[in-house]
Amino acid sequence: MTTPRPTHAPAAPAEPTRPHTTTEPTATTGPTDWPLWEVFVRSRRGLSHTHAGSLHAPDAQMALRNARDLYTRRSEGVSLWVVPSTQITASSPDEKDTFFEPAGDKPYRHPTFYEIPEGVHHL
């Protein structure tokens, strides 16, 4: 599973809040760095949309068109979602232990937890 990057992540700050650290501005960089969008592709009917990657675009319509050109050049999709990266909220990797801990000690949620005698079928 791919991971969209959230806005509050220190490792991947989102576009609008990203500190601009370019040391020497040059003529090649314009003031119009477009926002970042996350792209989700449904590869065929019956499957969920899956995160494919990201791209820059000035607005949602352009993001969709760019996503089509970038992520479905070989008919990889029948449906596309684009989401501003700043709109994604993600769990923090630091809380990985405590946040997901409640599920850790509940093996009885899995069918393999139960012992069934040999010869019992359809169970």
Added chain:
Amino acid sequence: MTTIAPEDTGQEALFDATIAADERIEPRDWMPDDYRASLVRQIAQHAHSEIIGMQPEANWITRAPSLRRKAILMAKVQDEAGHGLYLYSAAETLGTGRDELLDKLHTGRQKYSSIFNYPTLTWADVGAIGWLVDGAAITNQVPLCRCSYGPYARAMVRICKEESFHQRQGYELLLTLSRGTETQHAMAQDAIDRWWWPSLMMFGPPDDESAHSAQSMAWKIKRHSNDELRQRFVDICVPQAETLGLTLPDPDLRWNEERGHWDFGPIDWTEFREVLKGNGPCNDERIGRRRRAHQEGAWVREAAAAHAAKHPAHPPHAGTDQEEAAR
């Protein structure tokens, strides 16, 4: 970027354990600063190579000998643009913005592969690039699909899938020329003569002179050494050249029974270093063209941004499934 001192939290131990277990590091995981810097350097160079790499081949689009070849070449060059964008997006997950990456390319502070500083003199060069340059790239890239950094590995999976057509179209093109008229055959041979050695240089300096190799391999960013991959490429190419009916320009090329590999002659690393330093045949042309394209596209970026600002609430025509159902 605020990095908490790893000894306080055991984060470095967690990072090391993740690498040791052959699992992937994801963007928001703690990682050593050098790991991050190493990845940014490598992914950026890779992305820049895809973008600059569009130029030598695009040079022949208007003069492709048939509509079939033209459509193929356009699709290939479009793919290179796509690959550059996948890679920029992977680099951005490390906290380096797109504009910063482009700026560093335009000002020469980040490199691209030295191979793209050679000119494409004839139509056969399109074939030689596909077969040799993309072939070398694939040999390099396949192991990167298992790179320890998740977003880079995922981008490489996508790229490798798409690259295989690039290599095959080049091989087919050369085969057609090789089996054509005498002049066409000679043109194909000339292209291979010029592209063979620079393609071998694409794997980077020999292992004992490679600045970043050892650390990159310890971090499982790289899985094989430069020389190992170079040898693999030579072994693959020799029989392929034979089928083409063309020769590789190396008098020292011979099968080594003992090693089970093809021996090949010495590489001119002086040439490699000169091209890397900026003294290749096309360095100025490539970077000049890239800067110009970026500058000339400024008004388009500005217009699109202005349009977006004017229509902030411009609704997309369909939302998610749930939103659709709620309407």
